[in-house]
Amino acid sequence: MDLIDILLSASFWTATIRIASPLIFATMGELICERAGVLNLGIEGIMVAGAFAGWMAVYSGTGLWTGVAIAMLVGMAFGLLHSLLTVPFGLSQHVVGLGLTLLATSLTYFSYRLALPQVTSPPKIEAFEVLPIPVLSDIPIIGPALFAQTPLTYLAFALVLAVSITLYRTPLGLALRAAGENPAAVAAQGLSVTALRMGAVIVGSGLMAVGGAFLTMSAFDSFFFEMVNGRGWICIALVVFGAWKPGKALMGAVLFAAFDALQIRIQQTPIGANIPYQVFLMMPYFLSIVALVAMSRRAEVPAALMVPFNKGER
Secondary structure (H helix, E strand, C coil): CCHHHHHCCHHHHHHHHHHHHHHHHHHHHHHHHHHCCCCCCCHHHHHHHHHHHHHHHHHCCCCHHHHHHHHHHHHHHHHHHHHHHHCCCCCCHHHHHHHHHHHHHHHHHHHHHHHCCCCCCCCCCCCCCCEECCCHHHCCCHHHHHHEECHHHHHHHHHHHHHHHHHHHCHHHHHHHHHHHCHHHHHHCCCCHHHHHHHHHHHHHHHHHHHHHHHHHHHCCCCCCCCCCCHHHHHHHHHHHCCCCHHHHHHHHHHHHHHHHHHHHHCCCHHHHCCCHHHHHHHHHHHHHHHHHHHHCCCCCCCCCCCCCCCCCC
């Protein structure tokens, strides 16, 4: 199978959309945080916690959607901690975010060992099944890729639309964007910058956790420690790649996922047999860095990103 055959195959694009789905959730969550002026570097740990919380809830007997809700609540709890430390207290967003990643990851590992002390291989759950959309899923190539996915994938794409409408078509979105651009103007209108920023971080963190839950409840059917594998850091880069716009960030997530799906398939070609596999593992990240450099030169960073705000101070 050559490169053209790979790019024209339905399985390639189906895998691309599946790989992109958790990135979409987490990227939208990070984008909401940063639009409000807060950089959330706790994303990696929150995704790990969400992956475990959702899986553990289902393994304990709850329904799949209940597991998603529990994962989101766990993410929101970490978001509340992050927002309390960074918004009203004004602590370093870099330090708090990295500390939160370490805290969430360590608590997850501890909870796993505490709940399943004798387990040597991760138990499996009944994950979300593929839900084909009649007629649309029969379209060649595009049909299986876009319309024969699990419900969480459909939810991820709906989320992009919801975030776009909220940010650009509602008073709440205007206030949220203003909190990340000119918080003094928001305060002058009688709105609470603290409440807007804290709310954005809490909701954004919940979405990050759902991205982690996708891995255990839709992509796989079990939890293992390295499953997030740097996806959180990639999502931070995707926000920059997308110039803090939901539509462009979606394109970035799909592009990275395509690189990832492509490297797996190239390894199985005659070319891949003669090249160390580490080169292919590196390829999606390298190409993403190249694309990020090209796009970020034209990106307009929210003016008040990472800038603490105290009412009454200039």
